[in-house]
Amino acid sequence: xxxxxxxxxxxxxxxxxxxxxxxxxxxxxxxxxxxxxxxxxxxxxxxxxxxxxxxxxxxxxxxxxxxxxxxxxxxxxxxxxxxxxxxxxxxxxxxxxxxxxxxxxxxxxxxxxxxxxxxxxxxxxxxxxxxxxxxxxxxxxxxxxxxxxxxxxxxxxxxxxxxxxxxxxxxxxxxxxxxxxxxxxxxxxxxxxxxxxxxxxxxxxxxxxxxxxxxxxxxxxxxxxxxxxxxxxxxxxxxxxxxxxxxxxxxxxxxxxxxxxxxxxxxxxxxxxxxxxxxxxxxxxxxxxxxxxxxxxxxxxxxxxxxxxxxxxxxxxxxxxxxxxxxxxxxxxxxxxxxxxxxxxxxxxxxxxxxxxxxxxxxxxxxxxxxxxxxxxxxxxxxxxxxxxxxxxxxxxxxxxxxxxxxxxxxxxxxxxxxxxxxxxxxxxxxxxxxxxxxxxxxxxxxxxxxxxxxxxxxxxxxxxxxxxxxxxxxxxxxxxxxxxxxxx
Numbered sequence: 001x002x003x004x005x006x007x008x009x010x011x012x013x014x015x016x017x018x019x020x021x022x023x024x025x026x027x028x029x030x031x032x033x034x035x036x037x038x039x040x041x042x043x044x045x046x047x048x049x050x051x052x053x054x055x056x057x058x059x060x061x062x063x064x065x066x067x068x069x070x071x072x073x074x075x076x077x078x079x080x081x082x083x084x085x086x087x088x089x090x091x092x093x094x095x096x097x098x099x100x101x102x103x104x105x106x107x108x109x110x111x112x113x114x115x116x117x118x119x120x121x122x123x124x125x126x127x128x129x130x131x132x133x134x135x136x137x138x139x140x141x142x143x144x145x146x147x148x149x150x151x152x153x154x155x156x157x158x159x160x161x162x163x164x165x166x167x168x169x170x171x172x173x174x175x176x177x178x179x180x181x182x183x184x185x186x187x188x189x190x191x192x193x194x195x196x197x198x199x200x201x202x203x204x205x206x207x208x209x210x211x212x213x214x215x216x217x218x219x220x221x222x223x224x225x226x227x228x229x230x231x232x233x234x235x236x237x238x239x240x241x242x243x244x245x246x247x248x249x250x251x252x253x254x255x256x257x258x259x260x261x262x263x264x265x266x267x268x269x270x271x272x273x274x275x276x277x278x279x280x281x282x283x284x285x286x287x288x289x290x291x292x293x294x295x296x297x298x299x300x301x302x303x304x305x306x307x308x309x310x311x312x313x314x315x316x317x318x319x320x321x322x323x324x325x326x327x328x329x330x331x332x333x334x335x336x337x338x339x340x341x342x343x344x345x346x347x348x349x350x351x352x353x354x355x356x357x358x359x360x361x362x363x364x365x366x367x368x369x370x371x372x373x374x375x376x377x378x379x380x381x382x383x384x385x386x387x388x389x390x391x392x393x394x395x396x397x398x399x400x401x402x403x404x405x406x407x408x409x410x411x412x413x414x415x416x417x418x419x420x421x422x423x424x425x426x427x428x429x430x431x432x433x434x435x436x437x438x439x440x441x442x443x444x445x446x447x448x449x450x451x452x453x454x455x456x457x458x459x460x461x462x463x464x465x466x467x468x469x470x471x472x473x474x475x476x477x478x479x480x481x482x483x484x485x486x487x488x489x
Contacts, residue, residue, distance in 0.1 A: 009039040010119045013047030015068050018055030020227050023171055024180045026053045029111050030169040037121045044075035049119040056085035058378045069096050082111045084197045105198045106183055175469030176223035177216045181209050185229035190317045190385040194229055203235050206252045207243035210260050217264050222469050223273040232280040255287040262296025277302040281325050293336040298447050305343045308363035309356035312349055340448035342371035348397030349377045350388035357400050361407055370415055371454050372408035376401050409481045416479035423489055426457045426474040431466050455482040
């Protein structure tokens with residue numbers, strides 16, 4: 001008896017660069033492609049086509065993106081480019097004319113169409129249950145398409161990753177997930193081109209966000225990281241519309257979202273960690289601090305202050321309210337003493353004087369932020385800051401960067417040293433192999449540590465049955481400027 005061989009699934013490789021928001025975009029694209037019958041390739045050699053999701057925020061990021069495209073072309077030869085740098089298609093094609101297609105940020109449907117064109121999905125009566133080839137392109141030519149037009153239909157498979165948590169493709173470990181609540185930004189910061197790349201603020205429906213969060217937690221997520229370009233502005237574009245959710249009518253608003261996320265429970269009946277990232281210090285942020293004190297949210301805020309000098313903030317086209325921010329920090333810590341504040345700052349912005357920089361250092365001494373990152377100012381094509389007078393010399397940027405990091409490292413070291421002897425909850429990221437004495441080590445993070453950007457907690461002599469995603473109580477035995485060291489109690 002003759003048998004029919006099913007055609008092998010076409011395989012797609014992915015190189016994802018840039019921020020967590022871009023990582024979520026990559027997850028959505030791959031989830032859609034898998035639903036269309038594609039398989040994923042872990043390497044260049046096994047891929048029928050390679051997607052490179054680029055970053056275009058800084059010139060250095062663009063250089064990294066072009067290098068990644070070049071590597072993919074050299075290793076595979078069939079490359080489709082998407083992401084923020086995709087807005088500069090001419091520059092990409094000038095450097096790499098071999099690319100098959102170029103699409104911009106969050107243009108999911110165009111990416112999928114490009115893959116269908118250059119690596120058509122396997123077809124046949126035993127595989128495809130819909131007409132081919134036109135149907136794939138007809139997923140929607142409508143201007144109401146949920147992805148290209150950011151429509152109200154937040155249940156679209158790409159916006160939602162999938163209708164089933166089991167069908168989601170995740171590029172993070174199983175125990176933590178990024179939850180993107182909006183796209184774009186309404187700010188016009190002089191150093192930034194995000195609105196040009198990703199458009200104005202477009203918030204997702206709150207019921208859609210909560211549905212995704214619920215499914216992620218049901219699928220094993222122990223830590224949700226809420227991300228956007230401006231989490232505090234969530235829902236401004238929709239006038240904070242309400243949606244029905246489990247008998248309640250929460251608004252598309254940061255505080256309502258935080259309160260609802262605080263009601264989620266894992267399969268074990270515990271509350272997942274919920275971190276709020278990219279939070280601007282608007283007055284209503286104070287409303288989420290009591291939720292942290294109650295244990296409904298992780299006591300952690302990521303606030304991009306960028307600078308403290310009023311003159312530099314004005315030149316950056318950002319609110320110059322550094323004094324009020326210091327007052328708010330004191331108020332927040334009085335309500336929730338465990339609160340961790342992380343931020344990032346730009347040094348060497350055009351026109352930054354020594355007086356401006358010293359003002360920033362003095363502000364940091366008073367603010368006593370827990371986690372700090374810093375960036376040397378880079379001109380970005382299309383940014384207003386490029387036209388500002390009095391650029392800071394590169395050598396002076398480096399000097400100021402080193403001085404700022406020395407101050408923040410000293411503050412961090414003192415804060416971490418104060419935790420020695422205390423017991424803190426730690427989520428496990430990785431468990432090592434036994435050493436020659438049979439001892440097993442592990443790496444995790446405290447509630448003060450977001451993945452990839454903050455410190456770690458290194459554990460000795462952990463139980464053999466410990467796995468990634470476990471949340472354990474750890475006695476802190478030692479600390480350095482960035483990390484903690486301890487043992488499970």
